[in-house]
Amino acid sequence: MYQYTEEDQRIVRERVEQFRGQVARRLSGELTEDQFRPLRLMNGLYLQRHAYMLRVAIPYGLLSSQQMRQLAMIARTYDRGYGHFTTRQNIQYNWPRLEQVPDLLSDLADVEMHAIQTSGNCIRNISSDHFAGIAKDEIEDPRPYCEILRQWSTFHPEFSYLPRKFKIAVTGAQNDRTAVVLHDIGVRIVRNDAGEVGFAIIVGGGMGRTPVIGTVIREFLPREDLLTYCEAVLRVYNLYGDRKNKFKARIKITLKTLGADEFTRRVEEEWERIRETGLKLTQAEIDRVKAYFVDPPYDATAAQRADISAQVAADDRFARWLKRNTFEHKVDGYTAVYVSLKSLEQPPGDVTDAQMDAIADLADAFSFGRIRTTHDQNLVLSDVETARLHELWQRLDALGLASPNIGTLTDLICCPGLDFCALANAGSISVARQITEHFDDLDYLYDLGDVKLKMSGCINACGHHHAGHIGILGINKAGEEYYQIMLGGSAEDDASLGKWIGPAIAQHEVSDAVQKIVDVYLEQREEGERFLDTYRRIGPEPFKNRVYGQPAA
Secondary structure, eight states: OOOOOHHHHHHHHHHHHHHHHHHHHHHHTSSOHHHHHHHHHTTTEEEOSSSEEEEEOOGGGEEEHHHHHHHHHHHHHHSSSEEEEOTTSOEEESOOOGGGHHHHHHHHHTTTOOOTTSSSSSBOOOEEOTTTTTOTTBSSOSHHHHHHHHHHHTTOTTSSSOSSOBOEEEEOBSSOSSOGGGSSEEEEEEEOTTSOEEEEEEESOBOTTSOBOOEEEEEEEEGGGHHHHHHHHHHHHHHHSOSSOGGGOSHHHHHHHHOHHHHHHHHHHHHHHHTTTSOOOOHHHHHHHHGGGOOOOOOTTGGGGOOOHHHHHHOHHHHHHHHHSEEEOSSTTEEEEEEOOOBTTBOTTEEEHHHHHHHHHHHHHHSTTEEEEOTTSOEEEEEEEGGGHHHHHHHHHHTTOOOSOTTSTTSOEEOOGGGTOTTOSSOSHHHHHHHHHHSOOHHHHHHHOSOOEEEESSTTOTTOGGGSSEEEEEEEETTEEEEEEEEOOBOSTTOBOOEEOSSOEEGGGHHHHHHHHHHHHHHHOOTTOOHHHHHHHHOSHHHHHHHHSSOOO
16 A cells, blocks of 8 residues: 655654644634635544544555554544544544543644545545446556545645535446546546547536536546546636535536536646646656556465355354355455445444454454455455355354345444434434344345335435435434335436435335335336336336335325
């Protein structure tokens, strides 16, 4: 993974001390909350319902075991003994005290981490495929390009005060696990007819109040032009984005207002103007950054020991976990392993300090000290020798981190909701627990197959409900918590936005409504159909009729 240079470390340290002074001025009353707000947001610090929340950047979801141990220490020292992994591959702490935040940031800097540009109207943390560099379906590892974009965008003077927050995702895989079409800029590594590797550029995707699937504005961009083209896109947005109405300030609205053709024309015009004089991405620079992402020292004899059929036959629980919670590795004899953060014991995405320490130990023992964070609020040990999977499973099981539910209905995404978030209209965590308790039969879940349930406590869609096969949105009706249900969303290659099936329902009715929805699927599905396939074939009416007892108004 990328290692800080002296310059990187100096920049982060200087920012910590700068913020330390700003916090002191706020605590002394020299700064009002209104004056302090933009300063804290530039350092990833939000004021939530009960306390401050700090969002820590995990660039493209890559962590070392040392960093994970530091995150555990921070959870113990500055929080209440846990952290929350988000859908954008970051981690959040919900209870830091303002006077301690500078010390917390200093402790992060000790392990080359920070909270810079995790909030505010700037280019946020660059996200990517959590199987980057190890997936068999990869054209090229996207992580070096993520790092190049991260370095380019950090403290970029022209793009520090954009009309609204800005998110970039990069994937190198043929199967999209990064939701590139739902980002402000999605970068997809592609190969043209001549066999050259470059990028498809997708612009204007996003969820929130106005969900939009992004538009491909360039089918093939040479690698050397990545930074100049992104700069052209951001310049057009910076010039024409709506700064008066924050609900219309995202680039997706700018693209819609101008029209895709006109927006693209302006980008291309700006790009031609700066293309030759701007930052060219040379092969030497690509190679320099790629050198940070070399493969670990895989054992060439691992494939000879990879037959674990006897262990599978002897242990049904292990066999079940192996089927659901592992991913095929590009290197024979190795496997990627999901660490499930979905169980009845704690909210989706939450992990305790003790579990973080244990995961760091497991990463050292089984995965070359490497850990990934995922868009589904789980973790991944990326490079596990297949012969040692049974041993790893036993240790994860003892920690409560081996729920064999990856890809099932209970592997749901959930934002913090009304329990923590000042923007939320309704709770999410309690409903997630209700659903998890209701669907507690693993054989039933496996029969349902691939069902992605995603839930948000407000229209900002931090839980990505628009992209769920089943999406749930919490709303407030006269002081009561209600929930709207949508069906048919997807964030993958078959990307689509879910559609509402009817009026909001009371909180206690949510799991029963989900049960009725999956009942229709089980009755109507054809051989080999996923939930999403059946929904697309039969449409919303059968589901709507079952949930509401009659066609919904």
